[in-house]
Amino acid sequence: MGVGVFRGDEQDVLGRFSGALAHAGSFDTVVRLTADNPAIDPAFIDTAVAHHLATGADYIHTSGLPLGTNLEVISAQALRRAHREATQPDEREHVTPYLRRHPELFRLETLALAVPPAVAALRLTVDYPSDYALLSLLFSHLGPGFSLTDPAGLPALLARHPWLAAINGANVQR
The missing domain is CATH 3.90.550.10 (Spore Coat Polysaccharide Biosynthesis Protein SpsA; Chain A)
Incomplete structure (x- = not known):
């Protein structure tokens, strides 16, 4: 390669x-x-x-x-x-x-740097299976290399599906 x-x-x-x-x-x-x-x-x-x-x-x-x-x-x-x-x-x-x-x-x-508040509150790291689940959903909906600030991307997805943030919201940072 x-x-x-x-x-x-x-x-x-x-x-x-x-x-x-x-x-x-x-x-x-x-x-x-x-x-x-x-x-x-x-x-x-x-x-x-x-x-x-x-x-x-x-x-x-x-x-x-x-x-x-x-x-x-x-x-x-x-x-x-x-x-x-x-x-x-x-x-x-x-x-x-x-x-x-x-x-x-x-x-x-x-x-x-600044992102919309709903985006700033997310946990976008992989320490737990639920972290992986959230990121897998986000990548499947938004594609690789998605923007955290594009209004038509992640902020719009969170506005339509606010439950996404709850998938890993209770995880404690290791």
Whole structure:
């Protein structure tokens, strides 16, 4: 298929990110998404990367979006430094805690984004079977890569079928 693959230490996710960055070639920016969050809106990725490039921040995380749809943008330089300096187990396992704990070393920013209130209240991550059920329904109705803000898409679907939010609404975040 021609898709590059990098495998690293199972417990050292920060090391895997740094290794993947080195393996991939010359990149200045990393967008961090996780596999259990399949409903990331591509438009918000573009917005976050544009903000990163415009501000020169080392680390940007989004806020204001449904659980499971926020993302992080990290400069390659900051990621490499975190890899060299992070020593705590949680800093190695979760990639960005070292950056967030050291605002004296890194330029950190929060990018506030907005979606309709009914969309913001959703849980769009996969930790439980009911999370998978909701996302499967949304993808089957809206297609892959659906927008969180397109008025004719998810907001309209929720207006027609408000019960969708109850499918996984009682789940506790792990």
